[in-house]
Amino acid sequence: MAEPALSIRGLTKVYGNDFHALKGIDLNVPQGDFFALLGPNGAGKSTTLGIVCSLVNKTAGQVKVFGVDIDTNFSLAKYHLGVVPQEFNFNQFEKVYDIVLTQAGYYGMPMREARPRARQLLEDLGLWDKRDNVARMLSGGMKRRLMIARALIHRPKLLILDEPTAGVDIELRRSMWEYMRRINREEGTTIILTTHYLEEAENLCRNIAIINHGEIVKNTTMRELLAELDTETFILDVSGPVEALPDIEGLERVAHDDSQLQLSVKKGQRLNDVFKALNDAHVDVVSMRNRANRLEELFVNLVAEQNQAGEIRS
Amino acid sequence: MSMRQIWVAFFTIVTKEIRRFMRIWPQTLLPPSITMTMYFIIFGNLIGARVGEMDGVPYIDYIVPGLIMMSVITNSYSNVASSFFSNKFQRSVEEMVVSPMPDWVILLGFIVGGVARGLAVGAIVTGVSLFFTDVQVHHPFLTMLVVLMTAVLFSIGGFINSLLAKKFDDISIVPIFVLTPLTYLGGVFYSINTLPELWQNISMINPILYMVNTFRYGILGVSDIDAGGAIAAISMFIVVFYILALWLLKRGQGIRS
Incomplete structure (x- = not known):
């Protein structure tokens, strides 16, 4: 080798x-x-x-x-x-x-x-x-x-x-x-x-x-x-302010911006169901993107975990 | 590295160093020629005419070797000290540290760069002195040998200074507070025979006295001290300083954390 x-x-x-x-x-x-x-x-x-x-x-x-x-x-x-x-x-x-x-x-x-x-x-x-x-x-x-x-x-x-x-x-x-x-x-x-x-x-x-x-x-x-990522977070750009938020797990409003929603999707969760619920609630999704870099989420979690462990040990 | 690669690396440092002091000639080559012209006019011609003879030679002839040597000492020292320290300061020293060049090649390259400037200035000052007096060299080989060894020794000194220096002030402390007094008291302008016995004895512990006087002996054929002993002493200093510089460089003094 x-x-x-x-x-x-x-x-x-x-x-x-x-x-x-x-x-x-x-x-x-x-x-x-x-x-x-x-x-x-x-x-x-x-x-x-x-x-x-x-x-x-x-x-x-x-x-x-x-x-x-x-x-x-x-x-x-x-x-x-x-x-x-x-x-x-x-x-x-x-x-x-x-x-x-x-x-x-x-x-x-x-x-x-x-x-x-x-x-x-x-x-x-x-x-x-x-x-x-x-x-x-x-x-x-x-x-x-x-x-x-x-x-x-x-x-x-x-x-x-x-x-x-x-x-x-x-x-x-x-x-x-x-x-x-x-x-x-x-x-x-x-x-x-x-x-x-x-x-x-x-x-x-x-x-x-x-x-x-x-x-x-x-x-x-x-x-x-x-x-290892079990959750990914997406930002959905919608066509206008959403009056009533449909009841979808992981969906929430983005602070300071009426035309954006944040969606956290768990591993295995079907996006089709999410979009069907959005459609039924007449929420018009214009575009969708990752909230942050995927690796960044993992990195921040790992470092935070280790820092916490360090604090407990000390 | 093969010997050929080592030679290329060594040649790279030497040419870079020579180019550096040639490029900034108004800071490196011009000032000594102006200062020394002043010394020759004032001490040599104006005051020297009233002094008469020193150790049996006209005063201007007496101070010429001393002034050449003083220029060689300060220029070889400050060339290496300022060049290597500025490499440290700008961190471009890392270019050499990460390369496969052995430490002794780096050290030798800077020594040769310092010697080149020392000898270049020495040659300029000699040229200037010819406007004021005739310089007859009595012992050419000894003259060349002692000037070369002195330039080598002070180049190594400048290298050690730059390794230990943390800020620019640190590379001017030694030239101002050590080299200049030792040079001025090292028989550049007078024979120690003119001093009371106590001061003669004290002067004998000044290493620069041996270099200046051996060089003067090479040119004029007169000296206060034994040339052979002086050459041996300078050789010993070179070996000790070289080993110290190489040891500091190997342990990364002032370069590696």
């Missing part, structure tokens, strides 16, 4: 102020996967990824990248990695093209090989026209794409994206998703993603781990996780 792209065993991180950021987590990311690592702020996502790419020193545990232990051959392990961090971490006064080429140099890639590769990446990410601009002149979205180009310059087998689309507008975000899907599908690059846009994780990732208070609280496939 092929080595996992990333294998983490008993990873622990205790900061100087005795803050236990990671409490012995285990994680496996198979080769070729598109993996989501989710968690609230301060849960330990960035610490985990920081340890993998050597920006954070671990306290204990083992990390292997494509079977290479970071304690025995960090240089080789790092060669497999491409990192897109959460914060902008390039020299703001350097030109876009130079930033990408310099990174190639740090990976030992000769310039004759790096130049066409950099051009290709900058063209793919819509930055080639900006290649002679200094980085600080770029918009937020362009800076994010610059970091993706920089991370991919040496053809890493594992790409780590720590909130790559934070502050990026919807249109650009979708084009970035398409790009990430493409490199995952066509080049076989394993991708680990952390994000606050749970719709992003649902759209892109096959497997998921949720981390909270330095512990993995869920590690499963996206499909299985979503199957």
